[in-house]
Amino acid sequence: MRIGIDLTFIRPDHTNGGTESVIKNLMKGIERLQMKGEMTDEVLFFIHTSLYKEYRRTFPSLKFKPYKMPGKHALRMILFQTLYLPKLANKEGIDVMFFPTFQTGLNRFxxxxxxxxNDIQFRYYPDNFSKAKWIYYHIFYKSSLKKASRIIYISDYVKGSYEKYYKRYIKDKGVTLYTPIDFRLLSKEQGMTENLKKMIKPGDYILSINSLQKHKNLITLLRAYERYINDFRDKGEIPEKRLILAGARCNSANEIDDFIESHDLTDFVTVTGFLKEEEIAWLYQNASLFITTSTYEGFGMTPVEAMAAKCPVISSTETSLPEATLNMVTYYENAYDDRALYEAIKSELAIKRNTPKEMKAINERREAVESKYNIDKVTADYLRVIREAAGVSDASGVAGDSGVAGIQSDTGVAKKGKNEDEEDLYRGLYRYSRERSEENGKKMPGSEEEFIEYVKSNPETDRQSLKERAIALSGIRNQVGLRKIAKKLPQGVQDKLRRVFS
Incomplete structure (x- = not known):
């Protein structure tokens, strides 16, 4: 089966906030399932040429269909989704389309x-949107919900929102699937990049990672932080913790800049702008405290990532935040009460983190979120819903305990021949080995194509050299290590490996 995924919503300046992070995690999950041989479906991503090279570098094993269209982002997105994508999807043989946002164009597929x-913030905070934008959102949300066969809600809170405002369009269509999160970068110690060295002063800091939007309520955080540093100023001392605001500049950026300058906070507050994933991971890992003051979240990924990085978290109790953080962090009420937040900051910073009790609590929080939002599990759930919408049994696309599933005869796709099937097997072995090596801080010494070429150029009976080549390429020193990797592969792939390596 062929799945089409639309990426036309992504802006070239990456000001999409959490929606882009979510689709990137889903793409990582798809790539991981393909690497492990647990997915037989083809996935094609539709993307604008301005972003194609960047995403191709990030996801080299995924398939993209770049399109070229001039004009500003919003207009070309609507035109492409409405006039061109329905025809292009047909031409590419797409069996089901997945849209990661409400923007699906105005045409039918x-x-x-x-x-x-995602969420419907415009319904709850209409003052944050112009009248024209509010009408635009309402039209496109309604259009998307009406044409959708299945609707994915990123939290139970969001599900309740749609039941309140769009009940007539969503009946029997919806399912709650939490956001897939890639915790691998957070589990490995990151180095400080040159970019961070230029902007981050030495010393301890409090961290907030959010796009600079009004509903993120960062002025309340700045007011609370001002109370905190005034405790030191009154004593003639230098504040122990600085504040770092990391995230893309959006509709509240100028207000934040003005507040920092007018309240003489320039020496203590750093606003980073958009950062790379590795840089964000470093900030999580080295922060003394993470704070989110948001007044509206459909999910709330950043406090969850902070929990996974073993960073203490303070959160508001608004919308989905307690749900996403599993009611396991420190909360303050109400979201606009800077004094209450200030008191929470003082209390959290006073806690000694190296005691057995605290270390246990930190590890429990990390384990809870890593289990709940496991990227492989949640990605497989997304694919299951997508396949169900196309009327195809899930077993034929994503492998379960029984091994790699075959292609259903009713999909109209012929089964692969033996040579092509074996090539996929070795390609999957190489990719899975590469992933394990990277997790252990090692770099694969050869390319995927080099490995496949080596397999093809050696006679099938030359099994010992083939094993040695696979071991060398995967950075594993012995066959025991290779067998450990094989045990993590689906049963069907394991059986094929035994036949080839026996």
């Missing part, structure tokens, strides 16, 4: 549509 519309 000949195949089923699955939509993850």
């Amino acid at each position: 000949d195949m089923p549509v699955v939509c993850d519309p």
Whole structure:
């Protein structure tokens, strides 16, 4: 089966906030399932040429269909989704389309549509939007919900929101699937990049990672932090912790800049702008405290990532935040009460983190979120819903305990021949080995194509050299290590490996 995924919503300046992070994690999950041989479906990503090279570098094993269209982002997105994508999806043989946002164009598709519309902030905070933008959102949300065969809600809170405002369009369509999160970068110690060295002063800091939007309520955080540093100023001392605000500049950026300058906080507050994933991971890992003051979240990924990085978290109790953080962090009320937040900051910073009790609590929080939002598990759930929308049994696309599933005869796709099937096997082995090596801080010494070429150029009976080559390429020193990797692969792939390596 062929799945089409639309990436036209991504802005070239990466000001999409959490929606882009979510789709990147889903793409990582798809790549991981393909690497492990647990997915037989083809996935094609539709993307604008301005972003194609960047995403191709990030996801070299995924397939993209770049399109070229001039004009500003919003207009070209609507035109492409409405006039061109339905025809292009047909031409590419797409069986089901998945849209990671509410933006699906105004036309209908000949195949089923699955939509993850995210939250409906514009309904709760209409003053944050112009009248024209509010009408635009309302039209496009309604259009997407009406045409969708299945709707994915990123939290139970979001599900309740849609039941309140769009009940007539969502009946029997929806399922709650939490956001897939890639915790690998957070589990490995990151180095400080040159970019961070230029902007981050030495010393301890409090961290907030959010796009600079009004509903993120960062002025309340700045007011609370001002109370905190005034405790030191009154004593003629230098504040122990600085404040770092990391995230793309959006509709509240100028207000934040003005507040920092007018309240003489320039020496103590750093606003980083958009950062790379590795840089964000470093900030999480080295922060003394993470704070989110948001007044509206459909999910709330950043406090969850902070929990996984073993960083203490203070959160508001608004919307989905307690749900996403599993009611396991420190909360303050109400979200706009800077004094209450200030008191929470003082209390959290006073706690000694190296006691057995605290270390246990920190590890329990990390384990809870890593289990709940496991990227492989949640990605497989997304794919299951997408396949169900197309009327295809999930067993034929994502492998379960029984091993790699075959292709259903009713999909109209012929089964692969033996040579092509074996090539996929070795390609999957190489990719899975590469992933394990990277997790252990090692770099694969050869390319995937080099390995496949080596397999093809050696006679099938030359099994010992083949094993040695696979071991060398995967950075594993002995066959025991290779067998450990094989045990983590689906049963069907394990059986094939035994036949080839026996």
